Amino acid sequence: MHIEVWSDFVCPFCYIGKRRLELALEQFPHKEHVTVEYMSYELDPNAEENPGKSIHELLASKYGMSVEKARNSNEELGRQAAELGLTYNFDKMKHTNTFDAHRVAQYAKDKGKGREVTERLLQAYFTDSELISDHDTLIRLAGEAGLNQEEVRSVLETGRYQKHVRADEQEAGQLGAQGVPFFVFNNKYAVSGAQPQEVFTEVLEKVWEEEQAQPSLQSLTPKKSKTTYCTDEGCEIVEDN
Amino acid sequence: MHIEVWSDFVCPFCYIGKRRLELALEQFPHKEHVTVEYMSYELDPNAEENPGKSIHELLASKYGMSVEKARNSNEELGRQAAELGLTYNFDKMKHTNTFDAHRVAQYAKDKGKGREVTERLLQAYFTDSELISDHDTLIRLAGEAGLNQEEVRSVLETGRYQKHVRADEQEAGQLGAQGVPFFVFNNKYAVSGAQPQEVFTEVLEKVWEEEQAQPSLQSLTPKKSKTTYCTDEGCEIVEDN
Numbered sequence: 001m002h003i004e005v006w007s008d009f010v011c012p013f014c015y016i017g018k019r020r021l022e023l024a025l026e027q028f029p030h031k032e033h034v035t036v037e038y039m040s041y042e043l044d045p046n047a048e049e050n051p052g053k054s055i056h057e058l059l060a061s062k063y064g065m066s067v068e069k070a071r072n073s074n075e076e077l078g079r080q081a082a083e084l085g086l087t088y089n090f091d092k093m094k095h096t097n098t099f100d101a102h103r104v105a106q107y108a109k110d111k112g113k114g115r116e117v118t119e120r121l122l123q124a125y126f127t128d129s130e131l132i133s134d135h136d137t138l139i140r141l142a143g144e145a146g147l148n149q150e151e152v153r154s155v156l157e158t159g160r161y162q163k164h165v166r167a168d169e170q171e172a173g174q175l176g177a178q179g180v181p182f183f184v185f186n187n188k189y190a191v192s193g194a195q196p197q198e199v200f201t202e203v204l205e206k207v208w209e210e211e212q213a214q215p216s217l218q219s220l221t222p223k224k225s226k227t228t229y230c231t232d233e234g235c236e237i238v239e240d241n
Numbered sequence: 242m243h244i245e246v247w248s249d250f251v252c253p254f255c256y257i258g259k260r261r262l263e264l265a266l267e268q269f270p271h272k273e274h275v276t277v278e279y280m281s282y283e284l285d286p287n288a289e290e291n292p293g294k295s296i297h298e299l300l301a302s303k304y305g306m307s308v309e310k311a312r313n314s315n316e317e318l319g320r321q322a323a324e325l326g327l328t329y330n331f332d333k334m335k336h337t338n339t340f341d342a343h344r345v346a347q348y349a350k351d352k353g354k355g356r357e358v359t360e361r362l363l364q365a366y367f368t369d370s371e372l373i374s375d376h377d378t379l380i381r382l383a384g385e386a387g388l389n390q391e392e393v394r395s396v397l398e399t400g401r402y403q404k405h406v407r408a409d410e411q412e413a414g415q416l417g418a419q420g421v422p423f424f425v426f427n428n429k430y431a432v433s434g435a436q437p438q439e440v441f442t443e444v445l446e447k448v449w450e451e452e453q454a455q456p457s458l459q460s461l462t463p464k465k466s467k468t469t470y471c472t473d474e475g476c477e478i479v480e481d482n
Contacts, residue, residue, distance in 0.1 A: 016469070059475070179471055189461045191462050192462045199461075202461075217425060217429065218429060219431050228254045229420040
């Protein structure tokens with residue numbers, strides 16, 4: 001089973017949804033037959049790299065609400081994250097543009113470290129108050145996730161992996177994603193949002209059962225044609241019908 | 242696109258069908274996106290290793306026909322093969338048990354040489370009058386196809402890859418194969434028998450078009466549940482319906 005997860009590093013529900021999927025997977029009896037792949041998605045491709053405002057202020061100005069109300073809303077989100085063992089430090093969070101972070105994650109995927117880098121970048125933003133558009137920061141974080149830092153620097157400085165990010169985003173749109181996290185199972189089933197762990201468990205079970213069922217093949221052997229094959233009875237030209 | 246081909250090395254229609262598929266693939270504009278994998282299938286798991294009879298005699302006794310009629314039937318088959326550039330030397334063909342040949346082909350697949358070994362073994366049987374159950378012969382042929390001969394000897398002597406052969410055969414049965422060659426495209430479409438090249442071309446085009454079409458995802462997001470995700474408008478808890 002293959003699961004693709006579209007998400008952004010500054011998306012609070014993405015980290016929560018990721019953890020809920022992981023918790024469901026931990027208890028899934030066939031987890032060793034499941035692969036998870038993270039895909040790029042920018043919630044705001046025009047986000048400033050350094051807006052110079054707190055996440056509470058950004059939220060308040062976006063929705064035309066008071067900073068106090070924004071803070072309360074974030075605190076509620078933080079409690080949901082905390083239930084999963086995640087620490088969301090909203091007061092120090094450095095909202096930023098995530099395009100370069102996605103490029104690094106794409107490079108990491110090529111090097112077999114996509115999942116490590118995705119987790120590291122989410123933690124960096126939500127917990128460690130890192131500015132995840134800063135190149136030196138990205139290089140250091142990618143190094144912690146097991147990548148060669150000099151190669152990451154080269155990726156960042158030369159603009160590589162832009163096409164990969166754009167292709168993922170385009171695919172998300174084609175698949176009907178209206179937001180993230182967006183989960184696709186076996187290129188067939190979609191789950192939107194940070195669903196409860198039980199939902200992921202149910203979907204894993206359903207997709208697994210379907211995958212195990214005998215595939216029902218559709219015959220494209222031409223009808224009424226001479227079919228030439230061999231059986232344990234011998235080889236002959238038989239009339240199909 | 243992935244094509245699985247179940248076949249046996251002593252199956253005259255398998256070599257013909259293989260070549261017709263290959264000719265169709267050669268002219269297929271997207272051939273670089275197609276992979277072909279050969280699967281094990283024994284037409285007669287109880288075949289003797291060295292029956293000491295010509296293929297004409299074996300055929301005659303199997304069908305209760307005269308050796309002359311069997312020879313005519315084989316000559317007709319040989320003409321079909323010749324149209325594809327294949328040489329079937331029925332007079333010298335050494336019919337035999339193919340279990341060990343399949344084990345070698347399975348080992349070859351593990352080493353990335355499955356297609357080379359499959360072609361070499363078919364040619365060995367149909368054209369070169371080789372006894373493809375003989376271990377020294379198998380080792381030499383596998384070496385010609387690029388495998389390490391000492392490792393092939395070890396595979397043959399230790400009985401390795403039996404399970405792989407049996408698993409392929411079991412899968413063929415589950416998929417509804419009643420004979421070989423049996424072609425499965427993208428684990429979804431089946432073609433039985435050595436169909437004309439045009440049939441393979443049509444199937445390649447159909448499967449390719451389907452593969453290129455946007456996959457229509459089925460949503461498993463629970464209805465009426467609180468869906469928590471982020472969009473470019475912001476993150477919020479929305480009621481799905």
